[in-house]
Amino acid sequence: MQSILPSILGVIGNTPLVQLDRLVKHFEVDGSLLVKLEYMNPGFSKKDRAALGVIEEAEKAGLLKPGQTVVELTSGNMGTGLAIVCGIKGYPFVAVMSKGNSIERAQMMAALGAEVILVDQAIGSIPGQVSGADLERVDEAAQHITQLRHAFRADQFHRRGNWLSHYHGTGPEIWAQTEGKIDYFVDFLGSGGTFAGVTKALKERKPSIQCYAVEPEGAAAVAGLPITDINHPIQGGGYAYADLDFLSDVPIDGFLQVSGDAAKEMARALAKYEGIFGGFSGGANVAAAIQLLKRNPGNTVVTGICDSGLKYLSTDLWKI
Ligand SMILES: Cc1ncc(COP(=O)(O)O)c(C=O)c1O
Known part of the structure; x- marks a missing residue:
């Protein structure tokens, strides 16, 4: 049990890492899929x-x-x-x-x-x-x-405090929580701060960890693919910016694309099978992780549920 914290700022970070065995079984893939529940932060996002x-x-x-x-x-x-x-x-x-x-x-x-x-x-x-x-x-x-x-x-696309927070926080947390048993990290790009910080932290500890960047289908600018559709529902990222500052000195081992519909379907599956109520980008991350496990069975993939599904009650994500 934690002692008394001087303010809510002490609640930021140290989020749980959860194994998605029910989802892995549902999609008939082989491997371990672990997600950081970033909606457990005080503002309900990473x-x-x-x-x-x-x-x-x-x-x-x-x-x-x-x-x-x-x-x-x-x-x-x-x-x-x-x-x-x-x-x-x-x-x-x-x-x-x-x-x-x-x-x-x-x-x-x-x-x-x-x-x-x-x-x-x-x-x-x-x-x-x-x-x-x-x-x-x-x-x-x-x-x-x-x-x-x-x-x-605050300039989240350029100030180094952004990626440093993941370099000192999210990355080392993943390393400690998995005890180093991690093969892949995948993350949907917005500013690229999470991807840059976590990738640097993990590769310093184990260079063989493969880090994959996730972008929307039709707007995969960092992957260098033709931009065919910049309109997608995955809020928080996927802006089709080819040159993200934070990625300039970060190795990217591979790219994955997820459609808006696939991100939504996976956000709904996360809620239904795992009791995890996240947003669009969490759905995109998990959909990408499942793609990766299909191609590379038996591995351990880590990704994040970037924010809470409660932030999207006014959208079509949770229409009943
Ligand atoms: C919901 C959500 N997902 C993903 C991202 C992308 O994270 P990053 O900016 O660290 O690349 C953001 C960023 O604002 C976000 O709000």
Whole structure:
């Protein structure tokens, strides 16, 4: 039993790792599939780690002054993490989000004390499907507000505190929880912070671990495939950015693609067979892990359930 924690920040990280034997049996694959339950973080997503990492790195480097406003472009999860971290540490926080992301996220950030600014989607974009073009509009708005308020831009796509949080946290946790018995790590790319940090941490300990990047079908830019469809429902990533900063010095052993429908079906299967209520990207990760086990039976694959299914009650993911 843990002793009393000085604040909710102490609850970030150290998430459980769960074996999905029922799902493995259902899909008739051979091997071990393990998932980190990142929705057990206080903001119900893995981005609490990145939020704490970016803010503490900026404090250390003297980039963030006491009481200074923090601004961030978010699909909701980084913003929720920052709302929690900034709230506890006394920084006003402005979250800038596309109207294409689910409304639950905006509601949660506002409840945690954030000022939430919603940006219209680009012409032709579909609600619930945030594209790179949508994100560019959100980025422009975030840049404008940052200048106007002399704020600190959390900049999750570039600040090293993001990937460092996974290098010092998620990666070593996976290593300790599996006692080094891991053959593959797979992860759906957003900023690439999780993939970069975990891959570096695992390969330092055992270079033979294979790390696979997951992207949406039709938007696999990092894999170098033709971009045929940037609209997909896997919120939190898959922005079809070919050059993600954090991946520039990280070995990628392979690429996997998952369709929006496959991600949804797997999120539903996770709930039904394993009692794990995650979001779209958790579904994408597990669908990719099953692909890998089909090709490489008998191995141990680790991936993450990036956030909670509760964040998508307003979408078609859980329609009854
Ligand atoms: C639900 C969800 N899945 C996946 C990701 C991608 O994680 P990363 O930015 O570490 O690549 C994010 C990032 O915001 C997310 O919110």
